[in-house]
Amino acid sequence: MAITLGPNQYGKAEVRLVTVRRDGPVHHVKDLTVSTSLRGELAATHLTGDNAGVLATDTQKNTVYAFAKEAPVGEIEDFGLRLARHFTGTQENITGARIKIDEHGWDRIAVGGAPHDHAFSRSGDERRTTAVTVQGDRAWVVSGIDGLTLLKSTGSEFHGFPRDRYTTLAETSDRILATAVTAKWRYQGEDIDWAASHTEIRRVMLETFATKHSLSLQQTLYAMGEAVLEKRPEVAEVRLSLPNKHHFLVDLSPFGLKNDNEVFYAADRPYGLIEGTILRDDAEDPGPAWDIH
């Protein structure tokens, strides 16, 4: 029996980086969680413990902080590309790098209705994300959104599903539809206004969720991805993971009350999990964009 080393990568996970741009009384805060992963000729350290080609994960973490000082961080996609190209360009045996970045939002606190210069409140659970992969002289950018919780109180039905001896779910023509969106979209190219693209993709997905009359969360998922691909030529592929955050009607009949779709129990688990990919048939090869996450 021969045993070999398969795909591997290593790096520093979840480096917490907060920067304050203080070029006047109005400060700008950026709050990132950065994870680095390096790939390449790394057999020696695994097989013999020879670390001559192992750029320490501690050094990778330090590089993230130093880069944040040496030039403005800018958009997370650009920061990721700079870091990835630094690692592959300076370490001979490192041929690939993936940099994952989550951006946490901060809103300015309103004081007397006016946005404060340097006091902020967390925007909530939503994060803007990116995963940049550099392999040789090519790069792939997969950006997205995590933790965007949505709910519509009507405009959602679910019926026509098979009934077997284990089925108890009632058919419904009017239910709450709620989810927390994890979306990832793969860009084609790099000459992109990342911030504007993110804003528009988010808007298109939200509008579609709101306006598409839903016969299943699966149908809503497809419609959201389809709308992004129709409106945003820079996007090759969209992947969505949508938990179905069930809201069950509470039985009020023991109290002599009728529930007219007004009182619900919001269950946190189990939840349906609806996942899917929507892609252009002429999209270019994704390369290693989605490998080892």
Ligand SMILES: O=c1[nH]c(=O)c2[nH]c(=O)[nH]c2[nH]1
């Ligand atoms: O939109 C839905 N899709 C399902 O597949 C499903 N299954 C279920 O129990 N409820 C729902 N809702």
